[in-house]
Amino acid sequence: MEAFFFSIGVIIAGGTLPLMLHRHFTLMKTVGVLSISAGCLIGLTNSLFQLFRPETDAVSFKYLHAFSLSFVIDGLSAFFLVPVFFVSFLAALYSFHYLNTPEKSFRTAASYLFFSLLIASMTLVVTAANIITFMLFWEIMSLSSFFLVVYDYHKIETRKAGYLYFVFSHAGAMLILSAFGLMYGFSGSFGFDGAAILPEWVKIVVFVLAFAGFGSKAGVFPFHVWLPHAHPAAPSHISAVMSGVMIKIGIYGILRMYVALNYHAPLFGEILVIAGMISGILGVVYALAQQDIKRMLAYSSIENMGIILIGLGIGMIGMSSGNPLMAVLGFAGSLLHVLNHSIFKSLLFMGAGIVIKKTGTHSIDALGGLMKKMRITGMTFLIGSLAISGLPPLNGFVGEFFIYLGGFKGVGLDKLSFVLSLMAIISLAVIGGLALACFTKVVGVVFQGEPRSESAVKADEKEPMMLIPMVVLAALCPIIGVFPKAVFLMAIRGVSALNLGYGRIPFSPFLEMTENISQAAAVFLLIVFCMLALRFFLYRQKTITRTGTWGCGFTRPTVKMQYTGSSYARSITDFFKPVTALNEDHPAVQGVFPAKTYYSSHARDIAERYMESVFVHPVLFFFDKLRWIQQGDIHPYIGYILLAIVILLFFV
Amino acid sequence: MIHPVDILLILVLLSVLFAFASSRLPVLIRILAFQGVVVSIVPFFLEHEMTAGGIIFTTATLTIRGIIIPWSFYSMIKKMGIKREVETIVSYNASVFASLLLIVAAPMLSHKFNMISFSGGTLITSTAITLVVAGMFLLMARRNAIAMVLGYIMMENGIYLIGTALSSGAQHIVEFGILLDVLAGVMIMAIMLQSIKQKYDNLDTAQLSKLKE
Incomplete structure (x- = not known):
């Protein structure tokens, strides 16, 4: 526990020192980044160590004589600490070259302060052992992330997005607080442990309130409205942290309440599966319809939250119907997806951040051909996109596959559980397919083809501190995908902290199944690479002509002939027309010599x-x-x- | 027989009525000076042992409350040349009526605060409550900035009385702390009043709402 608090101290120091050094821009950034990332590394090693220790650590401080601030690190907390520290570490490194306007020196220093506060409060939320501590750090987390979102406060959209986020996070906090109030009113204790003795109907009310409150942080449909506004507005390393880990704190809250209530009603699982299906499918459909790259990533986060919720719901249904194998597969799958999503989503946000920084535009349809100028960004973004689509042998597949397996275990159950398990499986498949369409759109339009605007021509990538975190994250995707055993054991440690009361469960067949699929896919990829290498060698002596992409054999092709993202997504969004109404603006082409025309569309949520x-x-x-x-x-x-x-x- | 402290406190209560009825600033300042003096000598009549330090502290309080603060206000209005009426939000008659109601209601309230077990008079808590609420009332009911500051001083007199009643051991330290607060507060307010005066040429706080966006 001392190491944990020490790491937080170092992180906070990394936030306060820059304020004193804001006159020396580079020195300030160096100090801030070094200190924050060092603190995160200490915290990361400590939480990995804690995760595999059999006993839990607890500490308590008296505060104002009335209550105590107490912290516990059990398996679940330690599991969530790992992505928090890891992603924050890389985001801190990334920020070194990302925040590079010396004129905004003081603002940058303040941003480091709030960044360190955000990291510290996230870690303290997941270790909080009573409702006062939890609520205190939950508020600090919401506030510090609000200040980070409004970094570019001179833009009116940023202020609007910040306001929206502020309202949503506090409405959510109000719901959580009312759930906690009920808990305290009926149990008389501030600790989470006291909630187990509540009457059953109170447990249901508490869970529903807490689900709505935590859901607003986690971006569950329909409480997600702030997310696609706040993420594009925030600086990219902040979006990476917010989308990669902060919204998972909402998932942690739901899980923590589930553990505390210790009540295995089928209703909980049903709520979660249905909410998960809705946010998963709608999230990915809206993601497909977006033209802003970061907005699209934000909607994709909503989709992934949906997948995680489906996993949790399957776990809870398994628990209530006395099917421990299904429960463990569901919970472990969603915890794995929490970890994996934090890896590839922060990778994608960092990639999007570089693209936006270099080209100055958020619009997918204004980019193109960046793979030639930004090779590392393009390759890592591609890997992240494949991973988020859940394709083997990358890490996104592992978590989703466990959720699938859990769902298949639920098919043997009766009536409602059967229907829900089946629908969960189908919607997971739909989500996976649409996510693939969505990310082929982004990668295809942004990185392939020819530049569609002036700004996309001049893009380059030179800053190592922005590229290293992305390379690390991209490397992790196949590593976890091919060797999922280590992260799987971590997830099992997290699940065992849920106190589900099952005996020893034979996981190894499922783990082997996953590994086999991943490794087969890896072998397949290797063969493809070998073929490519062979082709390269065989064609070395021959003449190869290269022309522009999408040239279609024309003698004078123009970039306007290229396929755009909107037209690519159109056929799918048309299918979901009732929920994705497009606002289109397009003066019709008239006459023999038509005037210049334009087309713009905007999908309304x-x-x-x-x-x-x-x-x-x-x-x-x-x-x-x-x-x-x-x-x-x-x-x-x-x-x-x-x-x-x-x-x-x-x-x- | 009536306890001597009670006589003093009745004088204080009367001064509240006078303050609410007075329409001119110099009169109001004099009433507040009188109230300050009376409130500060209350400790002499309470039946605990007066140490040498206690006497010094009480005298210092008396000087600041009864002389320095009123005198500084006096010189301030002289410098600014204000002798006008104190404009009201709640009229004088209504104010007096309200303060009468307050004086009647306060003793009922003082029973709620059962903690006071000192040997002095019976009126001390109710007077203190009256002073605090009346001071706040004055703050609310008068437009003139100096009258508002005087309301603040009246509130502070009430707090001083409560402090005297409650803290028997370390009372002087507490009181002196309060006194320093007031002195600093009055100084800051004096500076602010001068700037308001310079800017708007009078002390009507309604002018300040022009500073709104």
Whole structure:
């Protein structure tokens, strides 16, 4: 435990020192990055060590005599600490060259402060052992990430996105707080352990409230509205951390509540599977319809949260129907996906960050041909895209495959569980296919073909500190994919902390099955590479003509002839028309000599549209009626205070 | 027989009524000076042992409360040349009525605070509550910035009284702490008042709302 707090101390030091050094830009960044990444490394080794230790560590500090701040590192906490420290470490390295405007020196220093606070609060949230501690650090996490999102506060969209995030995270916190309040009201203790004695109906209410609250952080449909706004607005290393690990803290919260309530109702699993299917499918459909590269990655995060929720739901259904094998496969699969998603999603955000930084545009359809100029970025982005689509032999496959296996175990159950397991399997397959379409679109349009705009022509990649983290992450994808045993053991340690009360479960057949598929795919890839090498050698002496991509044999091809991302996605988004209404703007071509025309389209999120009419307008209407309270003169305010004092003194 | 402290406290309560009825700044300042003096000599009549240090502290309090603060206000309004009426939000009559209500209600309230077990008079808690609430009322009900500061001082007198009643052992340290706070507060307010005056040529705080966006 000391090592854990020491690492947090080092990380916080990495946040505060830059504030003092903000006059020396490079020195400040060096100190901040070194200290934060060193702290993360210490924390990472410590949490790996904790993960494989049989006993749990606990520590408690008295605070204000009324309650205590207590922390516990059990298997589940340690499992979530690993991606938090790991991704933050790489994001800190990445930020060294990413934040390279010396004019914004002080702002950069402040951003390091909030970054260190975000890392520290995330680690403290997952180790918190009572509701006060949890809530305290949960708030610090929400606030520090809010300040990181509004880094570019002079842009109005950024401020709007920040505001939206602020509202959502606090509405979510309110729901969590009400769940905790119920827990405290019925159990009388601040600890999570006390929740096990609640009456059953309270447990259900607490779980549903907590699910909505944590779901708003995790980006579960329909509480995801902030996510596709906040992620594009934030600097890319922050998006990587937020999407890679911070939204997983919501998943951690759901799991922690499940453990604490210790109540295996089939309802919980059903809620999670249904929510997971909806956010998975809608997430990937919206991702497909996006034109902003970071928005698309944000929607893809929603999709992956859906996959994780399906896994958790399958685990809970397995638990409630007394099928421990299904439970373990579901939980282990979703924990594996938590880890894997944190790896490839942060990789993709970092890649998108370089592309945006070098070309100055977010729009997928304005890019193209970047593979030639940015070879490392392109290759790592490709690997990340393959991994996120769940293809073997990369890591995304491993977690999803375990969830599939869990789902197949549930097919033998009765009625509703059977239907849900079957639907979970089908929707996982649909999600996988659509994700593949989505990422072929991005890779194909951004990295292949010819540059579609001036800015895409001048792109380059020179900064090693931005490339190294991406290479590390990209290397991890095949390594975990081909040798999943190590991460699988980690996930099993995490699952065993859920106290499911099962005996020894024979996992090794499933692990072997996964390994076999991955390794077969790896062998297949190797053969493909061999063939390519062979082709290279055989054609060495011959003349090879190279022309522009999508040239289609024309003598004078132009870049405008290329396939665009929107047209590629169109056939799929048309199929999902009820949920992806496109706002199109396209003056028709008329006459013999038509005037210059254009086409623009924008897919509207169904949750966003209904949130406005169902929720925002009534709330605004109500609070508009209370405007007279704010007079702007000091005397009424003193009057309010006086009134409050008189009421408190005389009537309470 | 009436306890001597109670006589002092009745004087304090009367001064509240006067303060609420007075329409001119110099009068208001004089009333507050009187109130300060009376409040500061209360410890002399309470039946605990006065140490030498206690006497020094109480005298210092008396000087600051009764002389320095009122005098600085006096010189300030003289310098600024204000002798006008104190503009009100709640009228004088209504203010007096409210303060009467408060004086009647405060003793009922003081029973709620059962913690006070000292040998002095019976009125001390209720007077203190009256002073705090009345000071706040003055803050709210007057537009003139100096009158508002005087309301703040009245609140502070109430806090001082409560402190006297509650802390028997280390009372002087507490009181002196409060006193330093007030002195600093008054100085800051004096500076702010001068700038308001320079900017808007009067001390109506309603002008400050022009500073809003």
